[in-house]
Amino acid sequence: xxxxxxIIRREFVEKVRTKWFVISTVLGPxxxxxxxxxxxxxxxxxxxxxxxxxxxxxxxxxxxxIVDAVRPPLPIEAELVSVSLERVESVADSLTxxxxxxxxxxxLIVTDATVANGSVEYRGKNVSSLTDMQIxxxxxxxxxLTARLGRAGVDxxxxxxxxxPVRLQTVSIRGGKxxxxxGTSAFVLAYAVWxxxxxxxxLYGVQVMGAVVEEKTSRVIEVxxxxxxxxxxLAGKILGVxxxxxxxxxxxxxxxxxxxxxxxxxxxxxxxxxxGMVGAGTLPAVSVATLAIVLAYFLLGYFLYAAMFAAxxxxxxxxxxxxxxxxxVVMLLVVPTVLMVGILxxxxxGMAVAxxxxxxxxxxxxxxxxxxxxxxxxxxxxxxxxxxxTLLLVVWITARIYxxxxxxxxxxxxxxxxxxxxxxx
Amino acid sequence: MNDxxxxxxxxxTKRFAGHTAVRDLSLRVPRGSVYGLLxxxxxxxxxxIRMVMNIIxxxxxxxxxxxxxxxxxxxxxxxxxxxxxxxxxKKMRVLDLLVFLAETKGVDRKSAKRQARQWIEELGLGDxxxxxxNDLSKGMQQKVQFIATVLHEPELLILDEPFSGFDxxxxxxxxxxxxxxxxxxxxxLFSTHIMEQAEKLCDSVCIIAKGSKVLDGRLxxxxxxxxxxxxxxxxxxxxxxxxxxxxxxxxxxxxxxYPQYAEVELVAGASPQTLLEAIVRQRLQVxxxxxxxxxxHKIFVDLVGKDAATPRAExxxxxA
Numbered sequence: 086x087x088x089x090x091x092i093i094r095r096e097f098v099e100k101v102r103t104k105w106f107v108i109s110t111v112l113g114p115x116x117x118x119x120x121x122x123x124x125x126x127x128x129x130x131x132x133x134x135x136x137x138x139x140x141x142x143x144x145x146x147x148x149x150x151i152v153d154a155v156r157p158p159l160p161i162e163a164e165l166v167s168v169s170l171e172r173v174e175s176v177a178d179s180l181t182x183x184x185x186x187x188x189x190x191x192x193l194i195v196t197d198a199t200v201a202n203g204s205v206e207y208r209g210k211n212v213s214s215l216t217d218m219q220i221x222x223x224x225x226x227x228x229x230l231t232a233r234l235g236r237a238g239v240d241x242x243x244x245x246x247x248x249x250p251v252r253l254q255t256v257s258i259r260g261g262k263x264x265x266x267x268g269t270s271a272f273v274l275a276y277a278v279w280x281x282x283x284x285x286x287x288l289y290g291v292q293v294m295g296a297v298v299e300e301k302t303s304r305v306i307e308v309x310x311x312x313x314x315x316x317x318x319l320a321g322k323i324l325g326v327x328x329x330x331x332x333x334x335x336x337x338x339x340x341x342x343x344x345x346x347x348x349x350x351x352x353x354x355x356x357x358x359x360x361g362m363v364g365a366g367t368l369p370a371v372s373v374a375t376l377a378i379v380l381a382y383f384l385l386g387y388f389l390y391a392a393m394f395a396a397x398x399x400x401x402x403x404x405x406x407x408x409x410x411x412x413x414v415v416m417l418l419v420v421p422t423v424l425m426v427g428i429l430x431x432x433x434x435g436m437a438v439a440x441x442x443x444x445x446x447x448x449x450x451x452x453x454x455x456x457x458x459x460x461x462x463x464x465x466x467x468x469x470x471x472x473x474x475t476l477l478l479v480v481w482i483t484a485r486i487y488x489x490x491x492x493x494x495x496x497x498x499x500x501x502x503x504x505x506x507x508x509x510x
Numbered sequence: 511m512n513d514x515x516x517x518x519x520x521x522x523t524k525r526f527a528g529h530t531a532v533r534d535l536s537l538r539v540p541r542g543s544v545y546g547l548l549x550x551x552x553x554x555x556x557x558x559i560r561m562v563m564n565i566i567x568x569x570x571x572x573x574x575x576x577x578x579x580x581x582x583x584x585x586x587x588x589x590x591x592x593x594x595x596x597x598x599x600k601k602m603r604v605l606d607l608l609v610f611l612a613e614t615k616g617v618d619r620k621s622a623k624r625q626a627r628q629w630i631e632e633l634g635l636g637d638x639x640x641x642x643x644n645d646l647s648k649g650m651q652q653k654v655q656f657i658a659t660v661l662h663e664p665e666l667l668i669l670d671e672p673f674s675g676f677d678x679x680x681x682x683x684x685x686x687x688x689x690x691x692x693x694x695x696x697x698x699l700f701s702t703h704i705m706e707q708a709e710k711l712c713d714s715v716c717i718i719a720k721g722s723k724v725l726d727g728r729l730x731x732x733x734x735x736x737x738x739x740x741x742x743x744x745x746x747x748x749x750x751x752x753x754x755x756x757x758x759x760x761x762x763x764x765x766x767x768y769p770q771y772a773e774v775e776l777v778a779g780a781s782p783q784t785l786l787e788a789i790v791r792q793r794l795q796v797x798x799x800x801x802x803x804x805x806x807h808k809i810f811v812d813l814v815g816k817d818a819a820t821p822r823a824e825x826x827x828x829x830a
Contacts, residue, residue, distance in 0.1 A: 088613075088616070091613040091614055092614070098606075099606075238677055300599075303598065304593075304595040304597025305599055307565065308595040308658065310585035311563045311565060311586065312614045312615045313586075492560075492565065502672075
């Protein structure tokens with residue numbers, strides 16, 4: 086046991102000292118900070134006002150009401166250009182020139198047909214902005230409705246009072262209880278869980294592969310296996326890299342939390358106006374149970390994949406060869422990723438249940454399901470038992486492949502040879 | 511079983527896909543001896559040593575170390591192993607690496623550090639303690655590898671082709687250390703295909719070829735038995751001038767000709783004196799006349815055959 090500890094410590098100390106570790110550990114929080122800052126900066130930049138003209142060819146001054154409605158806090162300002170129907174096109178031409186000269190963002194042409202059958206035209210350079218177009222549509226829709234109701238004899242005040250926006254608040258129910266979590270936050274959480282698990286299992290699994298290949302190519306392996314059993318070496322390697330992974334993940338988690346809590350400070354630092362926008366985002370509420378599930382499946386999944394990556398490395402002669410041979414292993418990890426949308430849309434559907442029970446996809450699929458919806462306890466237990474059993478089997482097979490493979494140089498073994506390695510004891 | 515046998519192989523056989531690397535090999539390394547495992551490349555030396563270290567398991571037969579049941583890994587504290595394939599962690603610092611390797615053998619951290627520093631000083635690597643292995647010259651890396659083998663003061667040193675790949679200066683340093691350790695009671699088992707080295711260092715040898723044992727025993731006895739009647743002759747005019755004498759069946763049983771001299775095995779009944787008289791009768795100018803034991807190389811060639819003794823192109827390295 087002491088020898089395994091020696092391997093773990095070396096793996097940890099040497100990995101933590103590498104440039105790779107230092108850079109990626111620092112880069113993580115920087116990336117997270119940019120996730121917080123960039124959208125807000127973008128929003129601020131987007132907050133510059135768009136200037137448009139409303140070309141009013143109506144007979145009842147409908148365009149004027151549009152201009153009145155398009156004003157702060159909306160990010161669009163409008164001015165009225167009243168014309169007769171015949172002159173619309175020539176005015177439009179000169180406005181087009183103004184848009185070309187960047188003195189104007191666009192113009193709206195309203196006619197009597199607008200109120201009559203809803204036809205209206207906007208020409209501008211911001212037509213690809215979904216927000217801008219939604220604002221115009223909703224203003225137009227409201228005003229057309231008001232105008233038509235007015236014609237039918239309904240009082241304007243009544244119409245205005247009747248028009249209030251509806252906001253749908255979603256609250257997720259788990260295990261028959263109403264939670265603090267909103268629907269969106271469950272979705273965000275599931276997504277975050279997926280990304281974290283996929284990235285970390287892949288990242289650290291590949292690290293184990295690199296470590297094993299390095300020992301093989303540098304030939305230091307033979308000295309090691311003369312004083313340690315291959316299984317001790319394998320266990321130390323996987324636990325050591327796993328410890329590095331947990332260490333790095335917790336640095337990232339803590340810095341993410343701190344960054345998010347003190348994001349007002351962060352925004353001040355980059356000189357963003359800290360208006361009401363800062364309060365807008367909240368971290369999705371994460372329960373202790375969710376945390377435990379994610380952590381448990383990360384560990385089980387990491388061990389499973391690290392063992393498979395180690396077997397791949399033991400069969401290969403070089404880093405490049407190992408990267409080729411790892412494809413089947415990576416594919417297994419990619420399966421739940423490809424089917425992620427399906428899992429999220431129907432967390433209780435047949436596919437989601439199957440993926441969360443199959444040991445190779447469970448490490449990602451089950452926590453994602455858990456984050457998105459309620460998972461019955463028997464399913465979790467079943468999945469853990471299956472995963473644990475497969476893990477033992479894979480480690481047993483890997484230890485055997487490892488023992489023979491680490492001393493083999495030359496041709497990569499065929500599946501039949503591999504089978505012989507596994508059987509020989 | 512005898513406590514004074516440190517390494518004991520009994521009827522050990524190892525097969526690899528397609529061929530038998532070691533066949534029914536038995537040998538005993540007595541305590542305190544310097545034991546040479548000799549044989550041409552591909553004879554099964556490395557396979558045998560790996561089985562002793564329990565890196566690979568024999569298909570048949572039994573191996574015991576220190577007359578104990580434990581395997582090589584469990585006894586790593588008492589064994590120093592230098593594999594044929596040398597290798598170190600390239601990115602580790604010299605001291606960290608030596609301490610780590612000692613720890614994997616079961617030495618505690620503190621004494622590992624102390625001993626590593628001691629050896630580093632002794633072999634003149636003092637300025638390089640905190641450098642990474644990568645920054646060291648090849649020769650210095652070899653020293654580090656050797657320190658890793660002897661650092662924990664093992665009772666048994668197992669060296670696989672210790673003199674191949676080392677430069678002459680390091681070879682000499684290493685020989686001196688090995689001789690010193692052996693004098694202090696360390697048992698040494700080493701493999702080589704270079705007979706001159708074995709002859710200088712060993713007191714016992716085992717010669718194997720094609721996986722099987724050809725001969726083993728104390729070097730002095732082997733020499734007495736197999737090469738008691740050998741004469742080395744050199745004359746002016748080279749070996750060609752000796753032609754008539756070397757062909758004389760009443761005197762010479764067998765002759766190995768080299769450009770400047772010949773190694774001659776006498777027939778039973780003939781004495782070196784008669785041979786010398788024959789040379790003088792031919793009016794040849796004698797430059798060297800040495801009666802005595804055959805070199806280990808000669809014994810080896812006689813036993814194994816010239817083909818097997820000539821190092822072959824490296825084939826199936828991992829099976830060797």
